[in-house]
Amino acid sequence: MIWSVVSYLSSGARERQVLRSVDDVLELLAACDGVFDAPPPEGDPVDLLAHGLQCAEVLRECCPDDLGLHLAGLVHDLGHALSAAHTGRDHGEVAADAVRQVLGQRVARLVALHVPAKRYLAATDQSYGLSPASVASLARQGAGMDEAEQAAFLTLPEAQDALALRHADDEAKVVGRQVPGLDVWAPRLRLYVDTLQ
Ligand SMILES: [Fe+2]
Numbered sequence: 001m002i003w004s005v006v007s008y009l010s011s012g013a014r015e016r017q018v019l020r021s022v023d024d025v026l027e028l029l030a031a032c033d034g035v036f037d038a039p040p041p042e043g044d045p046v047d048l049l050a051h052g053l054q055c056a057e058v059l060r061e062c063c064p065d066d067l068g069l070h071l072a073g074l075v076h077d078l079g080h081a082l083s084a085a086h087t088g089r090d091h092g093e094v095a096a097d098a099v100r101q102v103l104g105q106r107v108a109r110l111v112a113l114h115v116p117a118k119r120y121l122a123a124t125d126q127s128y129g130l131s132p133a134s135v136a137s138l139a140r141q142g143a144g145m146d147e148a149e150q151a152a153f154l155t156l157p158e159a160q161d162a163l164a165l166r167h168a169d170d171e172a173k174v175v176g177r178q179v180p181g182l183d184v185w186a187p188r189l190r191l192y193v194d195t196l197q
Contacts, residue, residue, distance in 0.1 A: 017082050019098050022190055028078060029182055037080040037091075037133070044133045044173050048077055049182075054172035055165070057179040062164060067192050068103075069161050072110035073168050074185055075099050079111075090115055090141070104196045106158065113162035114169055119145045120153045121166060131173055 019025050032048035044051060055073035063069055079091030082098055096112035121128045123144030130138065138144075145153060153159055 017094065017098055018100075019102055022102060022186075022193055025075065025099065025102055025189065026182060026186055028081060029075070032078070032081055035081060037077060038137075042133050042136050044131060045175050046173050046177075048080055050177075051077060051172050053179050053181060053185070054174060054177055055168045056185060058168035058171050059165065062168070063161075066161070067188060068107050069110065069165065071103060071185075071189060071192055072107045072114075072161075073165055073172075074189075075103070075107070076111045076114045076165060076169060092116075102193060109158050110162055110165055113156070113158055114165050115141050116145070116153055117159075117162040117166035118169075119143065120150055121163065123150060130170065134170065 019028060029049055029052060032052070033050075035048050036043045037048060037051075038044075046054070052074045055076065056070045059066070059070045059073040076095060077091065078098055079089075079094030079096075082094050090112075092112050092115040096108040099111060100108035118130075118134065118138065119142055122130070122138055123146070156162070
């Protein structure tokens with residue numbers, strides 16, 4: 001199923017793994033309907049589109065004035081749908097590289113940091129609860145951060161927003177949850193990109 005998304009991209013886009021317009025972002029998100037990050041039982045129970053929409057909505061509820069953060073939540077897992085993620089690269093970095101040209105450096109940084117934020121929380125928050133899929137992937141991602149890594153993470157200007165994204169990410173796996181769709185997010189996405197010009 002994942003490869004059906006990869007094949008959606010033109011051959012040039014597959015090689016570049018870079019999205020060049022808002023329409024590219026929206027088309028790839030739409031193509032994630034029914035696509036899962038990994039086969040069961042390791043994968044999450046909602047598809048990549050539902051997961052991104054839920055994540056964006058959780059962030060809108062918690063941080064209503066930060067549209068860039070909402071959009072980072074919307075696109076944070078697009079790396080799972082790009083073939084570079086199947087070559088051993090971290091899916092957060094793959095997604096960040098894909099969206100940077102359209103959504104700018106801050107959103108790309110937040111997207112890239114959603115995996116390190118998980119490693120930070122796994123090491124520092126005893127109450128941090130992960131889904132079975134996230135527990136399984138944590139070991140591959142480097143397990144919890146050591147103290148030096150934690151200190152370095154906290155120096156990043158996006159650290160607190162990345163942690164908010166990570167918490168939203170972990171909440172955004174509810175089967176059947178009704179949240180605004182791409183039709184609602186499309187004008188918000190265009191509005192945000194206009195502010196970057
Ligand atoms: Fe996610």
